[in-house]
Amino acid sequence: MATKKNKPADRLKTVKPSGKREETFFELVFDVARQIPKGKVTSYGAIAEILGTKLSARMVGWAMNGAHKVNPPVPAHRVVNRVGLLTGKHHFSTNTKMQELLEKEGVIIKNDQVVNFQKYFWNPGE
DNA sequence: ACCATGACTAGAA
DNA sequence: CTTCTAGCCATGG
Numbered sequence: 001m002a003t004k005k006n007k008p009a010d011r012l013k014t015v016k017p018s019g020k021r022e023e024t025f026f027e028l029v030f031d032v033a034r035q036i037p038k039g040k041v042t043s044y045g046a047i048a049e050i051l052g053t054k055l056s057a058r059m060v061g062w063a064m065n066g067a068h069k070v071n072p073p074v075p076a077h078r079v080v081n082r083v084g085l086l087t088g089k090h091h092f093s094t095n096t097k098m099q100e101l102l103e104k105e106g107v108i109i110k111n112d113q114v115v116n117f118q119k120y121f122w123n124p125g126e
Numbered sequence: 127a128c129c130a131t132g133a134c135t136a137g138a139a
Numbered sequence: 140c141t142t143c144t145a146g147c148c149a150t151g152g
Contacts, residue, residue, distance in 0.1 A: 025149070044134050048147090054135085056147040061133035063149085081134065088133030 025051070029063035030070055032124045036078040039106040040122035041114055043082045050124040064088060077101040084117025 032047050044057040053059070060079070067074035077098040081087045089098035089112065099109040108115040 045136095048134080053147070056149090057134035058132060058146095059134090059148055062131095064133055065150090067133095076133080079133080082136095086133090091133055 025053075025056075025059050026063045026066060026070075029060050030067060030074045033064075033067065033074045033076065033079055034072065035124065036075055036122055039120065041078045041080055041084070041102070041107060041117070041120050042122045042124055043080060043084075045082050046121075046124050047079065061088060065091065075101075078105075078122075080114060080117075084114035084121075086112045086114070 028051050029047055032050055033042075036042055044060040045054055047060045048054045048057040051060075064074065064076045064079060067076045076088060077092065079088065086098050086102075086109065089095055092098045099112070102109055102114070107120050114120060
Protein backbone atom coordinates (compact mmCIF):
# COMPACT_ATOMS: atom_id res chain seq x y z
CA MET A 1 0.00 0.00 0.00
CA ALA A 2 0.91 3.57 -0.02
CA THR A 3 3.92 3.70 2.16
CA LYS A 4 3.37 7.04 3.75
CA LYS A 5 6.38 6.53 5.93
CA ASN A 6 8.43 8.53 3.55
CA LYS A 7 11.52 9.69 5.34
CA PRO A 8 12.51 13.26 4.51
CA ALA A 9 15.96 12.73 5.81
CA ASP A 10 16.27 9.52 3.88
CA ARG A 11 19.38 8.83 5.88
CA LEU A 12 21.31 11.29 3.69
CA LYS A 13 24.31 9.19 4.23
CA THR A 14 27.04 11.51 3.18
CA VAL A 15 29.90 9.12 3.17
CA LYS A 16 33.04 10.88 4.14
CA PRO A 17 35.99 10.16 1.89
CA SER A 18 38.10 10.45 4.96
CA GLY A 19 37.05 6.97 5.77
CA LYS A 20 35.43 8.09 8.96
CA ARG A 21 31.82 7.23 9.71
CA GLU A 22 29.18 9.16 7.85
CA GLU A 23 27.48 11.92 9.75
CA THR A 24 23.85 10.97 9.16
CA PHE A 25 21.69 12.32 11.96
CA PHE A 26 24.37 14.44 13.43
CA GLU A 27 25.01 16.66 10.47
CA LEU A 28 21.32 17.07 9.95
CA VAL A 29 20.83 18.07 13.53
CA PHE A 30 23.80 20.39 13.44
CA ASP A 31 22.60 21.98 10.26
CA VAL A 32 19.19 22.70 11.71
CA ALA A 33 20.60 23.88 14.99
CA ARG A 34 22.85 26.36 13.23
CA GLN A 35 19.82 27.81 11.53
CA ILE A 36 18.28 28.82 14.81
CA PRO A 37 18.09 32.61 14.75
CA LYS A 38 19.70 34.56 17.54
CA GLY A 39 17.35 35.17 20.41
CA LYS A 40 15.27 32.15 19.52
CA VAL A 41 15.12 28.64 20.83
CA THR A 42 13.76 25.32 19.72
CA SER A 43 13.17 21.89 21.10
CA TYR A 44 14.76 18.53 20.44
CA GLY A 45 11.46 17.15 19.30
CA ALA A 46 11.03 19.96 16.79
CA ILE A 47 14.38 19.25 15.23
CA ALA A 48 13.72 15.56 15.23
CA GLU A 49 10.39 16.16 13.62
CA ILE A 50 11.96 18.13 10.82
CA LEU A 51 14.31 15.29 10.22
CA GLY A 52 11.32 13.01 9.96
CA THR A 53 12.10 11.19 13.13
CA LYS A 54 10.15 12.99 15.74
CA LEU A 55 10.17 9.98 17.95
CA SER A 56 13.90 10.05 18.07
CA ALA A 57 14.33 13.31 19.88
CA ARG A 58 16.88 11.52 22.01
CA MET A 59 19.22 11.30 19.08
CA VAL A 60 19.01 15.04 18.66
CA GLY A 61 20.21 15.55 22.17
CA TRP A 62 22.81 12.90 21.74
CA ALA A 63 24.00 14.60 18.59
CA MET A 64 24.53 17.72 20.62
CA ASN A 65 27.01 15.74 22.55
CA GLY A 66 29.34 16.10 19.65
CA ALA A 67 28.20 19.60 18.79
CA HIS A 68 31.15 21.12 20.56
CA LYS A 69 33.62 19.22 18.45
CA VAL A 70 32.29 20.02 15.02
CA ASN A 71 32.97 22.99 12.86
CA PRO A 72 31.32 25.38 12.73
CA PRO A 73 30.18 25.05 16.33
CA VAL A 74 26.55 24.43 17.03
CA PRO A 75 24.53 26.78 19.26
CA ALA A 76 23.37 23.97 21.46
CA HIS A 77 22.33 26.50 24.05
CA ARG A 78 19.41 27.39 21.81
CA VAL A 79 18.08 23.89 21.99
CA VAL A 80 15.96 23.01 24.98
CA ASN A 81 13.40 20.40 25.77
CA ARG A 82 9.75 20.65 24.89
CA VAL A 83 8.86 22.74 27.91
CA GLY A 84 11.73 25.14 27.49
CA LEU A 85 13.74 23.56 30.25
CA LEU A 86 17.50 23.80 29.95
CA THR A 87 18.01 20.12 30.28
CA GLY A 88 21.34 20.18 28.55
CA LYS A 89 22.94 22.89 30.59
CA HIS A 90 24.98 20.36 32.46
CA HIS A 91 26.85 19.60 29.30
CA PHE A 92 28.22 23.10 29.02
CA SER A 93 31.35 24.46 30.52
CA THR A 94 29.47 25.59 33.58
CA ASN A 95 25.99 25.07 34.92
CA THR A 96 25.06 28.63 34.10
CA LYS A 97 26.80 28.96 30.76
CA MET A 98 23.75 27.97 28.78
CA GLN A 99 21.52 30.39 30.62
CA GLU A 100 23.98 33.22 30.27
CA LEU A 101 24.30 32.64 26.56
CA LEU A 102 20.57 32.72 26.11
CA GLU A 103 20.10 35.78 28.26
CA LYS A 104 22.81 37.48 26.30
CA GLU A 105 20.72 36.91 23.22
CA GLY A 106 17.63 38.34 24.80
CA VAL A 107 16.05 35.16 26.07
CA ILE A 108 14.92 35.29 29.65
CA ILE A 109 15.55 32.25 31.78
CA LYS A 110 13.88 31.64 35.06
CA ASN A 111 14.52 28.65 37.21
CA ASP A 112 16.37 26.95 34.37
CA GLN A 113 13.39 27.43 32.14
CA VAL A 114 12.77 29.73 29.19
CA VAL A 115 10.19 32.41 29.93
CA ASN A 116 7.55 32.67 27.24
CA PHE A 117 9.11 29.67 25.61
CA GLN A 118 6.49 29.47 22.92
CA LYS A 119 7.11 33.09 22.10
CA TYR A 120 10.82 32.52 21.53
CA PHE A 121 10.22 29.18 19.93
CA TRP A 122 11.60 28.87 16.43
CA ASN A 123 10.16 26.35 14.07
CA PRO A 124 12.93 24.55 12.17
CA GLY A 125 12.80 24.82 8.42
CA GLU A 126 10.76 27.97 8.63
C1' DA B 127 26.53 -9.54 18.31
C1' DC B 128 24.33 -8.20 22.79
C1' DC B 129 23.44 -4.91 26.55
C1' DA B 130 23.33 -0.37 28.71
C1' DT B 131 23.02 4.55 28.34
C1' DG B 132 21.32 9.01 26.75
C1' DA B 133 20.83 16.95 26.40
C1' DC B 134 13.35 13.46 24.54
C1' DT B 135 8.33 12.91 24.11
C1' DA B 136 3.66 11.20 24.53
C1' DG B 137 0.55 8.53 26.66
C1' DA B 138 -1.24 5.66 30.42
C1' DA B 139 -2.04 4.57 35.44
C1' DC C 140 -0.96 16.28 40.44
C1' DT C 141 3.01 12.49 40.09
C1' DT C 142 5.20 8.32 38.36
C1' DC C 143 6.00 4.91 35.14
C1' DT C 144 6.28 2.70 30.43
C1' DA C 145 7.25 2.41 25.74
C1' DG C 146 9.40 4.02 21.43
C1' DC C 147 13.15 6.03 19.03
C1' DC C 148 18.19 4.93 17.22
C1' DA C 149 23.15 5.96 17.60
C1' DT C 150 27.36 5.20 20.50
C1' DG C 151 30.35 2.57 23.51
C1' DG C 152 31.79 -1.40 26.35
